[in-house]
Amino acid sequence: MAPSTLTALADEKTLQTSFIRDEEERPKVAYNKFSDEIPVISLKGIDDVDGRRGEICEKIVKACEDWGIFQVVDHGVDAELIKQMTTLAKEFFALPPEEKLRFDMSGGKKGGFIVSSHLQGEVVQDWREIVTYFSYPIRARDYSRWPDKPQGWIDVTQNYSEKLMELACKLLEVLSEAMGLEKEALTNACVDMDQKVVVNFYPKCPQPDLTLGLKRHTDPGTITLLLQDLVGGLQATKDNGKTWITVQPVEGAFVVNLGDHGHFLSNGRFKNADHQAVVNSNSSRLSIATFQNPAPEAIVYPLKIREGEKAVMAEPITFSEMYRRKMSNDLELARLKKQAKEQQIQAEEAAGKAKLESKPIEEILA
Numbered sequence: 001m002a003p004s005t006l007t008a009l010a011d012e013k014t015l016q017t018s019f020i021r022d023e024e025e026r027p028k029v030a031y032n033k034f035s036d037e038i039p040v041i042s043l044k045g046i047d048d049v050d051g052r053r054g055e056i057c058e059k060i061v062k063a064c065e066d067w068g069i070f071q072v073v074d075h076g077v078d079a080e081l082i083k084q085m086t087t088l089a090k091e092f093f094a095l096p097p098e099e100k101l102r103f104d105m106s107g108g109k110k111g112g113f114i115v116s117s118h119l120q121g122e123v124v125q126d127w128r129e130i131v132t133y134f135s136y137p138i139r140a141r142d143y144s145r146w147p148d149k150p151q152g153w154i155d156v157t158q159n160y161s162e163k164l165m166e167l168a169c170k171l172l173e174v175l176s177e178a179m180g181l182e183k184e185a186l187t188n189a190c191v192d193m194d195q196k197v198v199v200n201f202y203p204k205c206p207q208p209d210l211t212l213g214l215k216r217h218t219d220p221g222t223i224t225l226l227l228q229d230l231v232g233g234l235q236a237t238k239d240n241g242k243t244w245i246t247v248q249p250v251e252g253a254f255v256v257n258l259g260d261h262g263h264f265l266s267n268g269r270f271k272n273a274d275h276q277a278v279v280n281s282n283s284s285r286l287s288i289a290t291f292q293n294p295a296p297e298a299i300v301y302p303l304k305i306r307e308g309e310k311a312v313m314a315e316p317i318t319f320s321e322m323y324r325r326k327m328s329n330d331l332e333l334a335r336l337k338k339q340a341k342e343q344q345i346q347a348e349e350a351a352g353k354a355k356l357e358s359k360p361i362e363e364i365l366a
Ligand SMILES: O=C1C[C@@H](c2ccc(O)c(O)c2)Oc2cc(O)cc(O)c21
Pocket: 117, 118, 119, 132, 196, 198, 215, 217, 218, 219, 220, 291, 330
């Protein structure tokens, strides 16, 4: 069971065992050893069809083929709005536990506050608190699950969601063109675009080398726009976890992660970003992930299969089925890992006992 909030645990000297990860899962690179491998792309001139658009498009394609990640600046989202959003988010996490827990979503509620993970049944806990809103489609908004504190939060969040939806649609147009399709192809494939905002708060951690803020994963949707502060902690791998890099935080930039849906629609040409978040003992960290997903009933299947290529999917399925399979695979994997670990401990204990039993009593007592 995850604790109700992390505030109390952050002041302890050692980490509770429920947060301790297996050695191979622990961070391999420091949270502040930044890499410049992920390109930072200016979107200035993106609407000049005969000008900068082609050049921007080329840079995005390369980044998607390489990592499934790039950063964007000059994106048109007002810096003041970004500041308000991050300031209010920090104020929310600084509220007393009972205020945050008024929006507790641990019973499976759609939106609100939770410690560690949105997934029930995770074996090891993530070192994070989250608050999440389902912001699109607008008709499905349930404002009773949007915190009413700090004051002004709902207005700012609405505005932020709208501006990020506009930016995401712009990026999806470029990605469609990059796939050699009509610019509406990706938004059409989403049927009615869903948007979910997840604000991640990673408190300072007493033993950051033993745990993760958010375990390794790929995002399920089409693209995710991630706003992070300047602390650092977002890490990515492109060799299945052998080596990792820490993404250089850039003030006011959005990190764009391609998700599983985007990966499948491109028939695997564009990577789904394989990433995680690490924590540290010096400062807390905030990131805001805006997940742009297709409608649950949207059909997931490659939009274009190039000559000589095979489809990366066996059959078309709905996005909700794709999401369900992903989550149950993730949980099953974690369960099998836990089982294997328990069996290994039991085998080691049994071997130790057998060794002891085979010794003469004089040797044991010596
Ligand atoms: O919090 C997240 C992060 C991310 C995610 C995906 C899959 C995982 O197994 C995992 O541990 C994290 O994507 C999300 C997608 C959602 O719909 C909600 C989330 O809270 C998240």
